[in-house]
Amino acid sequence: MGEFLQQLMNGLSLGSIYALIALGYTMVYGILRFINFAHGEVFMVGAFVGLWSAPAIADFFGGNLFIAGPVVILLAMVVCSILGVLNERIAYRPLRGKPTIIVLITAIGVSLFYQNFFQSVVGPEPRRFPDLIPQTRVLETDYLxxxxxxxxxxxxxxxxxxxxxxxxxxTKVGTAMRALSFNLQAARLMGINVDRVVAFTFVLGSALAAAAAILFASIYPSVHPLMGLFPGLKAFVAAVLGGIGNLPGAALGGLIIGVTETLVTGYVSATYRDAVAFTILILILLFRPTGLLGSTATEKV
Amino acid sequence: MLRKYWKAATLLGVVLVSLLISQVEGSFNQYIFQIVIYAGINIILAVSLNLINGHTGQFSLGHAGFMAIGAYTAAVLTRDVVGSWGMWIGFPVALIGGGLMAAVAGVVVGIPSLRLRGDYLAIVTLGFGEIIRVIIQNLDFVGGARGFAAIPKLTDFFWVFAIVGLVMWSLSNLVKSTYGKGFLAVRDDEIAAEAMGINTTRYKVTAFVTGAFFAGLAGGLYAHYVTYITPTQFSFILSIEHVMMVIVGGMGSNVGVAFAAVLLTVLKELLKLVPDLLWFLPEWLLRILENRMLLFSILLVVIMILRPQGLFGEGDWVRRWWRKLTGRGRKAEATA
Known part of the structure; x- marks a missing residue:
């Protein structure tokens, strides 16, 4: 029982990280109808920003992690927001209105670019992420x-x-995002600046991915150029599981994937870890393609 | 008469020539020869993926998974069943066995694809490829994560290029046949195709099964060439490389895709020479230039933005140039 609660706790923290990443996928999909494959790489860059800035920031605040931690997260969020907007501006905007396949291939290209650019320039070896969260035991009983x-x-x-x-x-921009996801053309006719709202969507999504990256690296303190690949794919599965385009769905999906994955790792075998999410994906697409909350969703972004 | 059978004759010619070359393969430069073999295997993979991604308009990111199934099945068959039957009977049996297993997997992937489109399908096929890899990693009788070693080196020039000839011949005939027009119809407008009485379900599954079969053959050839395979060789990155060949060549153009497969294979090797040729550049720049995937990814984005139909897509310069050169019409383009 104690072990189960322990696993559940780990699963929930991993799941809430997946949920944060999944929100970025689901928002972009809700508006532009394509999978932003490079989202996982924005996550990876966020972890690197944390890795490089954390020692200096911790020094600056005299080792006070209660201030330094949030500052590192904020910095990573800002850097990744800029990166997200740049991706959109350079790679995706020229392709607005083109067939999905073409945008998808471009997104894969952008994702590969980041992975390999970091592998070449920074190096492929994993680095240890500094401790940003003070290590204390909040609750300690016989079995937990x-x-x-x-x-x-x-x-x-x-x-x-x-x-x-x-x-x-x-907020006003949030209303505009919902309008865009409802009907992009009509929103444009109502005087909404589509390009600006799309850019803002990328800002939000990338910022959440950056925060997720810092949290993820605090649990699994290994930072390397390919670290975004699997969390990104699993978060996408989470978005589909919850019903893509649906915000609460993405959060729910993330939690489910995180808990399932942790339980399978703990009770079955760690080698099946990466297959869990994909199996869930295939099952959900076969039996309920709209996702758990998809069909009844009224709030789409 | 000759016109009617020229394709079959070309196939026969390719088979005979590759048989001849395989008899003297020892006298070639082994390094260059290896690149030629890889290029051949990549042609098979790219052209078979082109049936799924190019002609039928589906989007598969799991070709490496089919290849892995073919490679492992063929390797197991050679080790346990047909090993003693000799090269001329045992090896083709092993290859075809690998192809058939991959084709069965093609059915399994093809069926969910009936309900999915575009990016969903891409993710499902990607996930499928990863699931295959994880399963193989957990199968002890094929070596698990340690890999499958000591596969006899049976692949030679003849087998690779006979199958290249076969795949080019059968797939280009398939797509040009009356039946094959259905693939193009599914790609161009699925709803309209359905309305015209085309069984879109069957065409999609057929595309997956046929593509998977040839990918399985290529996997078997690969396994019996490198003699040591591990599950990590057949990762998602490999699938992306195959997709890249299809995109650079132009989705739906078999000749273009085959050409792109050769081009990218050779380019990959040439990039290895960069540090020696450009020794005067700083080390960090060399590391960037040496990373083939970095170059390929930029290529991918640029092609998608500037020339989404690929280098040899419809209405391309090669065909126009060829037509002008030969002064012939549509008949001539097929030989290009």
């Missing part, structure tokens, strides 16, 4: 130890998700 890391990860992730919900539902 709850460390601070999962609590901080889950708390930060849910805080950011709540923030996103606020932006999408209660």
């Amino acid at each position: 130890i709850v460390g601070s890391t999962p609590l901080v990860v889950i708390g930060t992730a849910f805080g950011l998700m709540w923030l996103l919900r606020f932006v999408v539902l209660h």
Whole structure:
């Protein structure tokens, strides 16, 4: 029982990270109807920003991780937002309105570019991510130890998700995003600046991916150029599982994938870890292609 | 008479010439010869993927998975069943066995593809390829993650290029036949095709099964050439390389895709020479130039933005140039 709760806790923290990444996929898909394959690489860049900036920032604040941690996350979010907008501007915008396949291949190209650029310039070897979350034991009983890391990860992730919900539902640009996902042409005719709102969507998605990267690297402290590949793909599966284009669905899907993957790793075999998400994907697409919350969704972004 | 059978005659010619060359293969430069063999295997993979991605308009990112199934099945058959039957009976049996296993997998992937389009299909096929890799990693009788070693080196010039001839001949005939027009119809407008009475389901599954079969053959050839295979060789990156060949060649143009397969294979080798040729450049720049995938990814994005139909897509310069040169019409283009 204790082991199960422990696994569940790990699963939830991994799942909330997948949820953050999945939100970026689902927002872009909701508006532009294509899978932003390079999203996982934005995540990877976020982890590198954290890796390089964390020591300096921690020094600057005198080793106070309660200030340094959020600052590192904010910095990574800003850098990745810029990167996300650049990707959109350079690679995707010239292809607006072209067949999906062409945009998809371009997105794969962008993703490969980042992976290989970092492999060539930075080097393929994994580096150790510094500790950003103070290590304490919050709860300790005979059969269960709850460390601070999962609590901080889950708390930060849910805080950011709540923030996103606020932006999408209660701000002007959020309303414009929802209008775009509902009908892009009509939104344009109503005087919405489509390019600007699409860019803002990439800002939001990339910022969430960057935050996810810092949290992910705090749990699995190994940073390397290919680290975005599988979290990215699994987060996409999470978005499909929840119903693509649906924000609560992406969060739910992320949690389900994270927990399932952790339980399979813990109780079956670690070698099947990467196959779990894809098996879920094939099953969901065969039996409920709209995803768990997809068909009843009224809130699409 | 000659016109009617020229394709079959060409195929026969290719087979005979490759048989001749295979008799003297020892006298070639082994390094260059290896590139030629890889180019041949890549032609098979790219042209068979072209049936799925190019002609039928589906989007498969799992070709390496089919190749892996073919490679492992053929290797197991050679080791356990047909090893003693000799090269002329045992090897083709092993290859065809690998191809058939891959074709069965093609059915398994083809069926979900009936309900999916575009990017969903891409992700499912990618996921399928990864699942295959994970399964092989957990199969102990093929060596698991350690890999499958000591496969006899049976692949030679003859087998590779006889199958290249076969795949080019059968797939270009298939697509040009009355039946094959259905593939193009599914690609161009699925709803209209359905309305005209085309069984789109069957065409999609046929494309997957046929493409997978040839990918399986290529996998078998590869396994019996490198003699040591591991599951990680057949990763998602390999599938992307195949997709890249199809895109550079132009989706739907078999000749273009075959040419692109050769081009990219040779380019890959040439990039290895960069550090020796451009020794005066700083080391970090060399590392960038040496990374073939970096170059390929930029190529991919640029092609998609500037020339999405690929180098040899419809209405391309090669065919126009060829027509002008020979002064003949559509008949001549087939020989190009």
